[in-house]
Amino acid sequence: MNLLLAADEPMMLQNLNRYFSKEGYCVLTAGDGEQALELFYEHQIDIAVLDWRMPKISGVEVCKEIKKVSRTKVLLLTAKGEPEDERYALKAGADEYVRKPFDPKVLIARACKLTSGSSQLHAGDLMVDMEAQKIFRNGEDLQATSKEFQLMKYLIQNKGQIVTRKMLQDQVWGFDYMGDDRTVDTHIRRLREKIGESRIKTYRGLGYCLEDHPDE
Incomplete structure (x- = not known):
């Protein structure tokens, strides 16, 4: 946004x-x-x-x-x-x-x-409840961790746009985070397992994007 x-x-x-x-x-x-x-x-x-x-x-x-x-x-x-x-x-x-x-x-x-306009953000069958801090797929609570929720929140707010690993680090772990890209990659992999493998597309050398129309 x-x-x-x-x-x-x-x-x-x-x-x-x-x-x-x-x-x-x-x-x-x-x-x-x-x-x-x-x-x-x-x-x-x-x-x-x-x-x-x-x-x-x-x-x-x-x-x-x-x-x-x-x-x-x-x-x-x-x-x-x-x-x-x-x-x-x-x-x-x-x-x-x-x-x-x-x-x-x-x-x-x-x-x-x-x-x-609403405390809920939607992307296809996915729904992010901002107040409850939960992710749902077809109405089912995916039991997302805090970091997974924060990642999903940022991705859905920027749906259809590529976001870099650095942007995700800053938003989820903070501007002073001293870790490496592998931490982001690991959490993205776990998030994919819950929401669907093709929902988050990797753009090599650029970052990740939550697709509007995933190939599933």
């Missing part, structure tokens, strides 16, 4: 990038409104998190442009706290409005709520 993150504060941009990446989003970052719109038109964006005050083009103007041509969800960040500011943001098309300073975990939760 692609998330556009735009802000002119480098430290905030870096920190939020790490938070959102940890949640399984493919994050595209922009330092101003003009760059944000360029990325929006170059990529399929599922949600845009925009700082209101940005150089060149403000976040609220970027929001207006996005909403003119798409149904992409937009969350605006702002230091503005007056009720009329919030009304103006919502009138511009924003789906959510978060005031600074904010707790990153609250921001993540609100963004996830906009994009999920």
Whole structure:
């Protein structure tokens, strides 16, 4: 799932990038409104998190442009706290409005709520229950381990896209993990045994992909 993150504060941009990446989003970052719109038109964006005050083009103007041509969800960040500011943001098309300073975990939760629509993610006969942290196939609980669930969660959120071993390591074991690729390969093999061998395709030299239409 692609998330556009735009802000002119480098430290905030870096920190939020790490938070959102940890949640399984493919994050595209922009330092101003003009760059944000360029990325929006170059990529399929599922949600845009925009700082209101940005150089060149403000976040609220970027929001207006996005909403003119798409149904992409937009969350605006702002230091503005007056009720009329919030009304103006919502009138511009924003789906959510978060005031600074904010707790990153609250921001993540609100963004996830906009994009999920449901606590369940589906891929064919597979269902990932985000709240219960379980994987089901044709309604049967596959008794997945915590690591298998985290792998499946990331793969299904990026269904149809190749994800590298490094990306999986960062998402499941953390950015400071010092192990090697074989750990990822071992867990992928065990996950395949539960969900079906052909569901996760290996792309040599690149990584893995949860296929939309596996050959089974």
